[in-house]
Amino acid sequence: MEDLLLVILFLFIVLCFSLLGVSHLFAKQERKNLPSGSMGWPLCGETLAFLRPHRSNSMGNFIQQHCSRYGKVFKSHLFGSPAIVSCDPALNLFILQNEEKLFQANYPKPMVDVLGRLSLLISSGELHKKLRNVVVSFITASKSAPLFLLLVEKMSVSMMDSWKERRKIAFYKEAKKFTLDLMVRNLLSIEPEEPLAFKILEDFETYMKGFVSLPIYIPGTAYAKAVKARERLSLTVMGIIREREQNISRDREGDFLDVIMAKQSLSYEETASVVLDLLLGGYETTAILIALIVYFLGHAPKVFERLKEEHQAIRKSKEGGKPLNWEDYQKMEFTYNVIHEAMRCGNVVKMVHRKAVKDVIFKDYFIPSGWKVLPIFTAAHLDPTLHENPSEFNPWRWTDHKEMSRKVMPFGGGLRFCPGAELAKVEISLFLHHLVLNYRWKIKDDDDFPVAYPYVGFPRGLVLDIEGTEELVGNKN
Ligand code: HEM
Numbered sequence: 137m138e139d140l141l142l143v144i145l146f147l148f149i150v151l152c153f154s155l156l157g158v159s160h161l162f163a164k165q166e167r168k169n170l171p172s173g174s175m176g177w178p179l180c181g182e183t184l185a186f187l188r189p190h191r192s193n194s195m196g197n198f199i200q201q202h203c204s205r206y207g208k209v210f211k212s213h214l215f216g217s218p219a220i221v222s223c224d225p226a227l228n229l230f231i232l233q234n235e236e237k238l239f240q241a242n243y244p245k246p247m248v249d250v251l252g253r254l255s256l257l258i259s260s261g262e263l264h265k266k267l268r269n270v271v272v273s274f275i276t277a278s279k280s281a282p283l284f285l286l287l288v289e290k291m292s293v294s295m296m297d298s299w300k301e302r303r304k305i306a307f308y309k310e311a312k313k314f315t316l317d318l319m320v321r322n323l324l325s326i327e328p329e330e331p332l333a334f335k336i337l338e339d340f341e342t343y344m345k346g347f348v349s350l351p352i353y354i355p356g357t358a359y360a361k362a363v364k365a366r367e368r369l370s371l372t373v374m375g376i377i378r379e380r381e382q383n384i385s386r387d388r389e390g391d392f393l394d395v396i397m398a399k400q401s402l403s404y405e406e407t408a409s410v411v412l413d414l415l416l417g418g419y420e421t422t423a424i425l426i427a428l429i430v431y432f433l434g435h436a437p438k439v440f441e442r443l444k445e446e447h448q449a450i451r452k453s454k455e456g457g458k459p460l461n462w463e464d465y466q467k468m469e470f471t472y473n474v475i476h477e478a479m480r481c482g483n484v485v486k487m488v489h490r491k492a493v494k495d496v497i498f499k500d501y502f503i504p505s506g507w508k509v510l511p512i513f514t515a516a517h518l519d520p521t522l523h524e525n526p527s528e529f530n531p532w533r534w535t536d537h538k539e540m541s542r543k544v545m546p547f548g549g550g551l552r553f554c555p556g557a558e559l560a561k562v563e564i565s566l567f568l569h570h571l572v573l574n575y576r577w578k579i580k581d582d583d584d585f586p587v588a589y590p591y592v593g594f595p596r597g598l599v600l601d602i603e604g605t606e607e608l609v610g611n612k613n
Contacts, residue, residue: 192592217508232549239491316423346361
């Protein structure tokens with residue numbers, strides 16, 4: 137009995153000291169000007185309110201209310217950790233530029249498990265550098281290569297041909313098919329009509345659903361299905377690598393996989409992971425952006441007409457339906473503004489996840505080591521003190537591109553700046569060329585607007601009433 141009392145007394149003292157320690161730490165942090173805010177409920181904090189879906193061309197109630205109550209930088213408790221949320225573009229830039237010195241990528245557990253330990257988004261240090269170099273060399277080689285431009289055009293035209301007899305299309309699904317087929321063809325030389333392409337698309341859809349699921353590994357849950365789908369995707373890619381090594385070669389013109397296999401600096405697992413990163417990075421984000429542009433153009437007839445004029449002029453300069461080249465792409469200045477404005481208004485990526493690895497002081501704010509840090513891009517993109525009439529889709533505001541780029545950062549920044557940014561813009565510009573020249577459209581339902589779930593989706597899949605313009609059939613090489 138005495139022993140038990142002693143143990144209880146000991147535990148009580150330990151508890152008191154721990155509480156004292158924690159309160160001392162918090163007191164120290166308060167003195168150091170920890171941003172104000174609310175820590176919400178025990179355990180889940182404010183995560184549910186933070187993740188509540190809202191129109192992606194709005195900040196959402198959570199951010200709006202917290203910013204007006206606590207200011208642009210506030211504390212909270214999110215994704216199981218105390219967190220600093222930043223809606224201040226200067227702090228966002230500081231966080232991204234101090235990657236690995238003061239901050240580190242810190243994605244939620246389901247994302248980490250589904251992406252796999254070798255994913256670029258998760259890795260850091262030397263491994264990140266090695267994998268990123270491979271990705272950057274692929275993208276640099278692809279983006280302006282005549283073969284790639286030809287492929288984008290061919291796939292755009294073929295998709296638009298398939299709509300000829302239709303009056304209605306679920307556009308978001310079509311955009312996803314376009315971007316995935318393109319990446320699978322460019323990376324692995326798999327043609328869209330091959331059964332393997334369907335298998336990859338199916339596994340990818342399951343994989344994507346796992347990102348925002350609860351990390352409960354019970355057969356049947358979205359999380360468990362996503363982890364399995366990733367394993368299958370990885371095995372598919374490794375199977376293709378082995379096939380090539382044994383020289384069971386398919387008739388192909390040389391693709392990305394050939395390029396990295398020739399380098400021989402990556403293991404099987406690393407190669408498969410890089411391929412999945414590129415598929416993941418290049419597929420959904422680009423499809424969302426195409427759908428956002430189509431959505432905004434559907435509500436902005438003046439912008440549509442100006443865009444069409446630009447593409448008519450480019451098309452006129454091409455004799456005999458010649459394919460578009462890099463110089464044509466560089467002439468698409470208004471298109472460039474339309475793409476950037478759609479990213480500002482529509483917010484493909486709402487935020488990125490970081491953790492402070494040291495105590496950080498920025499301006500007046502104290503960010504404690506170990507806390508989660510969330511730079512919210514959407515807030516700066518829609519801030520009325522930074523943009524006049526921020527909810528208006530107005531590509532002409534991008535005339536001063538340099539000034540706008542300081543306030544809008546859809547591709548992140550610093551060491552992790554999106555390596556696919558230019559590739560996405562090339563794909564989208566060529567796709568838009570054929571779209572605006574061949575079709576007009578109306579958005580069928582008023583309630584089919586972009587929603588941040590927080591990944592962007594359309595409640596009805598962005599159903600369009602389409603009408604062919606018969607102006608031009610385009611390049612069919
Ligand atoms: C509209 C299109 C796109 C948007 C808005 C976008 C956005 C982003 C953002 C914000 C990041 C930074 C993530 C972070 O800091 O944690 C990122 C990283 C990345 N993106 Fe993109 N992206 C797009 C298209 C692409 C494309 C086409 C590819 C590849 C073909 C790609 C591949 C990647 C990869 C591999 C990373 C990880 C980079 C690293 O951690 O070093 N993205 N993207």
